[in-house]
Amino acid sequence: MNNDNPARAEDRAAAYWRENVKLLCALLAIWFAVSFGAGILFADALNHIRIGGFKLGFWFAQQGSIITFVILIFVYAARMRAIERRLGVSDD
Amino acid sequence: MDAQTLTFIFVGLSFALYIGIAIWSRAGSTSEFYVAGGHVHPIANGMATAADWMSAASFISMAGIIAFAGYDASVYLMGWTGGYVLLALLLAPYLRKFGQFTVPDFIGERYYSKAARVVAVICLIVVSFTYIAGQMRGVGVVFSRFLDMPIQWGVVTGMGVVFFYAVLGGMKGITYTQVAQYCVLIFAYLVPAVFISMLVTGNPIPQLGLGADAAEAGVPVLEKLDAALVDLGFAAFTEGTKSKIDIFAITLALMVGTAGLPHVIVRFFTVPKVSDARKSAGYALAFIAILYTTAPAVGAFARLNFIESVHEKSYAEAPGWVKGWEGIGLIAWLDKNGDGVIQYGPGAPFEGRPDYADGTGAHGERRLNNAPTANGNEIHVDRDIMVLANPEIAKLPGWVIALVAAGGVAAALSTAAGLLLVISTAISHDLLKKTFRPQITEKTELRAARGAAAAAILVAGYLGINPPGFVAQVVALAFGLAAASLFPAILMGIFFKRINREGAVAGMVAGLVFTLAYIVYFKSPWFGAVNDADHWLFGISPEGIGVIGMALNFILAVAVSRYTAPTPVAVRAMVDDIRMPSSVKEPGL
Structure with missing residues (x-):
């Protein structure tokens, strides 16, 4: 019996939900780290580092976090699609 | 043209x-x-x-x-x-x-x-x-x-x-x-x-x-x-x-x-x-x-x-956009030291919103009734004009x-x-x-x-x-209320099957009432509350209080759901269904 792709429908549904929640948590950790972490809590420390004319903490708060957010959503969409195809629950 | x-x-x-x-x-x-x-x-x-x-x-x-x-x-x-x-x-x-x-x-x-x-x-x-x-x-x-x-x-x-x-x-x-x-x-x-x-x-x-x-x-x-x-x-x-x-x-x-x-x-x-x-x-x-x-x-x-175009520049030579926006009341200049030159600095230049008097002052500026403040700033600018004025500022x-x-x-x-x-x-x-x-x-x-x-x-x-002056003050309200009422109810509805009717309603009402009350208390003129960090709960301003409202909502929803009847089977099945992107297909289909 293949654990990655269980045959029974209920098992696949449960596996799908587990993988979804795991992926969610990982991506939300990054979401938190770039905005609340780099942009707010550690902004002062990061401001000692300079990239071009930017202080790094300031850059994360006003540019970097936003760019990361966009990437996170597309990564989530792509990874979910892969999971759904593997488990036979995709919607296309 | x-x-x-x-x-x-x-x-x-x-x-x-x-x-x-x-x-x-x-x-x-x-x-x-x-x-x-x-x-x-x-x-x-x-x-x-x-x-x-x-x-x-x-x-x-x-x-x-x-x-x-x-x-x-x-x-x-x-x-x-x-x-x-x-x-x-x-x-x-x-x-x-x-x-x-x-x-x-x-x-x-x-x-x-x-x-x-x-x-x-x-x-x-x-x-x-x-x-x-x-x-x-x-x-x-x-x-x-x-x-x-x-x-x-x-x-x-x-x-x-x-x-x-x-x-x-x-x-x-x-x-x-x-x-x-x-x-x-x-x-x-x-x-x-x-x-x-x-x-x-x-x-x-x-x-x-x-x-x-x-x-x-x-x-x-x-x-x-x-x-x-x-x-x-x-x-x-x-x-x-x-x-x-x-x-x-x-x-x-x-x-x-x-x-x-x-x-x-x-x-x-x-x-x-x-x-x-x-x-x-x-x-x-x-x-x-x-x-x-x-x-x-x-x-x-x-x-x-803005700093380069107005600070230490004489009003007479100020760029046209300054006078254009002054004309509709979004810029105001009060020549406190009487030198005909605009000085810019921190703090409000005068008490309250600009209150224009009839006629013009010594340098052609619109006269003001407002009492000057003690600081050195002479210019009032409404921050909303920045995007609209940008093309003019950049000529x-x-x-x-x-x-x-x-x-x-x-x-x-x-x-x-x-x-x-x-x-x-x-x-x-x-x-x-x-x-x-x-x-x-x-x-x-x-x-x-x-x-x-x-x-x-x-x-x-x-x-x-x-x-209503109130509305402009409380844009925070829209976000705070959405954060404290709707978001937790939807999130828990999807991710936690155990949350039931009693829990959700109690949570939404508590989040809504708490957030609304906090914002109204600090933002409205009715209670005479001092709106500053020393008086806020945990140092959180009314703009951010939705977070506490949200936490209240979550806590109450979980607690009340624990002690009331479990979610009906049909509703649990509905939650299972919305979690899946499609009905589960048999392999090979």
């Missing part, structure tokens, strides 16, 4: 375009009216969501707020974009799978209760009306500045156009108009930003220009701006003045609030599939990010330009000014239309069809939806012409 004629032409052409689209995309059924039939392409929905989301505040005010608040304004940048991550990961796909028309639909069915639905409708209406008054006002401000029209006629014109395409086309008309409006507003935002970035740094890409060296100075723009501000006695642009906990709370409240705003959520009901809802949220945020990453550059450049040609005006109107109208739709849907669908008059036919419901949209436009227009 002068800028004003061009503005008439640009705004007029954009209106003709929106009306044309409305006629082409009339709604024939409630499904088309509420969710555009569920056939919108994810990219088109992304653009529509971006236009829906970016309001007059994003277009007109945000760069100005950044210009004057610097790092502190990061709360808006992160808060109004980070919410899309929550939306895409935690809400949109499941609500799409649920597949009905409104946010109260979900709450009502998931918590098997009309009371929950009605509470959701109340939250939705408070949130949406708070928001919409500002939009109509935005249209009015653009009209009055660029077309020399009284604000009320601007509002009435805007109402007329929205009326036409929202009432006729419903969600379908609104969606395709919003796609056009996104194109207009993003083009209008970028053109002057690119020009100004070139002017200030020589780099045409504003996001890179912000990190580049200032032309001729040889030091980075941000360093130059920091130095100039510190020199004048302000805090440095790249460093904050707010406490960390407050910045943290406001950012979180705005993010969660964004994810819980009904007019944004409902946009994801319009795409064909669950996977499209995820993708579409990505496109939406990408389209939004184009403006949101440009805004900090515009803000920083504008502040630098750009008339067509750019006209374009910015059309963009500002597009931003305001697109958001207003989205809000009107959720209000009318909540009334015709949630209150009428699902609560009080379930026997009505689809045709009657559609007629009711159109009627409710028309009525909501009238109310919004009235609020735009006679803005």
